[in-house]
Amino acid sequence: MLVRAPLDLFRMVLKKITVPLYRDYEVTTAVREVGIRSGYRPECSSALQCVASLFRNTNETANFWTHFLPSVYFTFHLLSSFRYEAVYLPVAAVLSMACIVMACSSRSFAGLWSQKCLRILSFVLPYMWDNLPLVYRVSSEGLRNSTAGSLYLGQFLAMMLATFFYGTHIPERLAPGKFDCLGNSHNLLHLLGTLATELQRRAGFADMTARQGMYVPRLSGVTSLAAIICIALTNTAIMAAFIVHLPQDKTTRSH
Incomplete structure (x- = not known):
C-alpha cells in the first residue's frame, strides 16, 4: 500500500503531461533515423516532457532504458571493486x-554521415x-585462463554484432516502420553492448581471481x-551546457 500510492500519484502526473509524437516527415532531417517512420519526440521539449517520454511508446524509450538500467548495474559492480591503474x-x-x-555535438551537424561518425x-x-x-595481455602472455578467454572472445563477438547492426541499420532498413519503437538497430546496439560489457566484466574478475597474487592496487577506494x-x-x-543552448523550436510539421 505504501508503494502503490506514490506510483498511482506518479501515473496521474504523467497522464497530465502532453508529449506529442511525430512521423519522420514531421521532424527535421537532423533527427531522422533510417527506417524509423514514427515515434519521434518534439526536438525541443520541457524537462517534464523529457521525463514523461521515458514512459511513453516513443522510438527512444527502449534506447534510454537499455542505457540507464545497465549503467546502474555496472555502477554497482564498479563501486564494489575499486581497482584502477594510475x-x-x-x-x-x-x-x-x-x-x-562528441555525442551531444553530433546533433549540430547537418550531414547524416557526420552525425553517424561522431556517434560511432x-x-x-x-x-x-x-x-x-x-x-x-593477450599479445604478451596469451589466454591461459580458459574461462576468461571464452568470455573475452564472447565480448568481442557481441561488439562486432553491435557494430554490424548499428552500421547497417538492420532490421529497420529491411522493414521500414516495423521496428520504430522496439527491435531496431539502435536497441540491438545497446543490448549487445551491455552483453559485451558484462562478458568483459566477468572475464576481468576471472582473470583477477586467477592472477590475484600478481596485482598490486595503486589507488585507494576513496x-x-x-x-x-x-x-x-x-x-x-x-550535457547541461548543450541542453541550455538547444534552439527553442526546430520541429517542423507538414500541413
Whole structure:
C-alpha cells in the first residue's frame, strides 16, 4: 500500500503531461533515423516532457532504458571493486568527457554521415582504450585462463554484432516502420553492448581471481570514488551546457 500510492500519484502526473509524437516527415532531417517512420519526440521539449517520454511508446524509450538500467548495474559492480591503474583511470576520464561532447555535438551537424561518425567515434574511442590492457595481455602472455578467454572472445563477438547492426541499420532498413519503437538497430546496439560489457566484466574478475597474487592496487577506494563522482558531475555539466543552448523550436510539421 505504501508503494502503490506514490506510483498511482506518479501515473496521474504523467497522464497530465502532453508529449506529442511525430512521423519522420514531421521532424527535421537532423533527427531522422533510417527506417524509423514514427515515434519521434518534439526536438525541443520541457524537462517534464523529457521525463514523461521515458514512459511513453516513443522510438527512444527502449534506447534510454537499455542505457540507464545497465549503467546502474555496472555502477554497482564498479563501486564494489575499486581497482584502477594510475594512468588508465585519468585517460578513461578524459575519454568519457570527450565522448559526451562528441555525442551531444553530433546533433549540430547537418550531414547524416557526420552525425553517424561522431556517434560511432564516441563509442569506439572508449572501447579501444578499455580493451588496450586486454590486447597487451593477450599479445604478451596469451589466454591461459580458459574461462576468461571464452568470455573475452564472447565480448568481442557481441561488439562486432553491435557494430554490424548499428552500421547497417538492420532490421529497420529491411522493414521500414516495423521496428520504430522496439527491435531496431539502435536497441540491438545497446543490448549487445551491455552483453559485451558484462562478458568483459566477468572475464576481468576471472582473470583477477586467477592472477590475484600478481596485482598490486595503486589507488585507494576513496580516491577512486572521488574520481568517479568528479567525472559524473563534469559529464552532467557538459550535457547541461548543450541542453541550455538547444534552439527553442526546430520541429517542423507538414500541413
